[in-house]
Amino acid sequence: MQDFSGILLTALQLIIQLQPDLIEIVTLSLKVTITAVVISTIISIPLGTLLGSYRFTGRDFITGVLNAFMGLPPVVVGLALYLVLSRSGPLGDLNLLFTSTAMIIAQCILITPIISSLTQQTIEDLHNTHKEQFKALGAPTYLTLLPMVRDARVSLFTAVLAGFGRASAEVGAVLIVGGNINHVTRVMTTTIALETSKGNLELAMALGIILLAISFTITSLMIVVRKSQTI
Amino acid sequence: MQNSNQHLPLSVNNLTYRKNKSELIKDLNLEISETGSTIILGHNGAGKSLLLKLLHGVINPSMGSISWNHDTPNSNQYWRSFLLQKPTFFKRSARFNIEFVLEIAATPKSERKERCDEALKICGLDKISERSVHSFSGGELQKLSLARAWVLKPAVLLLDEPTVALDPPFTLSFEQIIQRFKKSHTKVIMTTHDLAQAKRLADEIVFLYNGKVLEQSPADVFFQQPKSLEAKKFISGQL
Numbered sequence: 001m002q003d004f005s006g007i008l009l010t011a012l013q014l015i016i017q018l019q020p021d022l023i024e025i026v027t028l029s030l031k032v033t034i035t036a037v038v039i040s041t042i043i044s045i046p047l048g049t050l051l052g053s054y055r056f057t058g059r060d061f062i063t064g065v066l067n068a069f070m071g072l073p074p075v076v077v078g079l080a081l082y083l084v085l086s087r088s089g090p091l092g093d094l095n096l097l098f099t100s101t102a103m104i105i106a107q108c109i110l111i112t113p114i115i116s117s118l119t120q121q122t123i124e125d126l127h128n129t130h131k132e133q134f135k136a137l138g139a140p141t142y143l144t145l146l147p148m149v150r151d152a153r154v155s156l157f158t159a160v161l162a163g164f165g166r167a168s169a170e171v172g173a174v175l176i177v178g179g180n181i182n183h184v185t186r187v188m189t190t191t192i193a194l195e196t197s198k199g200n201l202e203l204a205m206a207l208g209i210i211l212l213a214i215s216f217t218i219t220s221l222m223i224v225v226r227k228s229q230t231i
Numbered sequence: 232m233q234n235s236n237q238h239l240p241l242s243v244n245n246l247t248y249r250k251n252k253s254e255l256i257k258d259l260n261l262e263i264s265e266t267g268s269t270i271i272l273g274h275n276g277a278g279k280s281l282l283l284k285l286l287h288g289v290i291n292p293s294m295g296s297i298s299w300n301h302d303t304p305n306s307n308q309y310w311r312s313f314l315l316q317k318p319t320f321f322k323r324s325a326r327f328n329i330e331f332v333l334e335i336a337a338t339p340k341s342e343r344k345e346r347c348d349e350a351l352k353i354c355g356l357d358k359i360s361e362r363s364v365h366s367f368s369g370g371e372l373q374k375l376s377l378a379r380a381w382v383l384k385p386a387v388l389l390l391d392e393p394t395v396a397l398d399p400p401f402t403l404s405f406e407q408i409i410q411r412f413k414k415s416h417t418k419v420i421m422t423t424h425d426l427a428q429a430k431r432l433a434d435e436i437v438f439l440y441n442g443k444v445l446e447q448s449p450a451d452v453f454f455q456q457p458k459s460l461e462a463k464k465f466i467s468g469q470l
Contacts, residue, residue: 129319130319132289132315132319133315133318133319133320135289136287136289136313136315137332137335137379138305138307138308138309138335138336139331139335140335143331143334143335147321147323147327147331148321150321150323151321151322151323
């Protein structure tokens, strides 16, 4: 086995040389994750805003389900989705299994509860702050939604970034429904798992460094955005 | 401004408000006419703020009735404006916050800019109208709250201790704006702790004690010859 410094050096060389396989894997990973985050955001922000602003029958049930789904084990999601998308499953005719679309669906299932719940909490807190004022002004709730979302944009952006972080680090579900097929569904996390098991540590290390860099970038972005709100 | 004669007198009959099994407003009766301004005085916990919230329909009474010239209060009646003690705003410009009120009241879009400009000018906020309220001082926020009321041209203006956290210069300029409301025939009903302010602004005093109206009289009569022992103590600063 090579020593750590040797592996690290080779990994850095792979990154600096923009090795084509590496670039392909990173590009696919970002494509899958960004698509999942965009779709999830389109669903979660309105859903969380409605749950945070309105009281209606079934609201507590939906909130409970979302909160419970925040901690969903990814492999269970992967397995369930595998059964649904497999040839004999209810959506088998769509031929989505072992495609990047299946990976996007899996990531959406995992991050939608996270973004929705964080949005709901943010909007609910804001709504409680303004509740008496809205009543005094005679403001119908539907007119207050957009201004509240705008006021909460920094917190909501943080919620989206949290979803992005969760999606980009996902391995279990995407491995099951994507199949880790070379040049088709191989993403950073699944490649790291595969290459490590094969003993090809340089590529795994290079992808690990990129994944860590993405994670640090997201965290830094969260801090910068939060700071800009408090100034 | 809208005509307050249409919506007054205000009649409150046997009003009771309970919370957590305690009666905060007890069998309160009150009649307020359209003339002059009415200041509601009382010690902490007398029920002044609660009474205003009940009058505006922000909360509902446990028993009894409130009638604005035979109209039951609900906060969707835009002829009446209510300034909370601690108003809240969207983190947008002063102009946005005022225009939002016009949007609620379904004011035609063509009128909004002009009415907004007028309200901003009356309240001395025209030079900072595009600034985010995030950077406003407490006094500027209270003035913005007044501008938000002015823009609706209300027949009745309810104010809940609006100057409690303001320094003397801001209090003075705030009172000048309230005087403009009075001149525009808006009926002003306001709560305050400040006796000097009550003397400056009141035509009529309603004195509340433990959720009941103990006295209702013209301001000069109240301050010179209070009838109840509690009112005498309140005026002398012992209550």
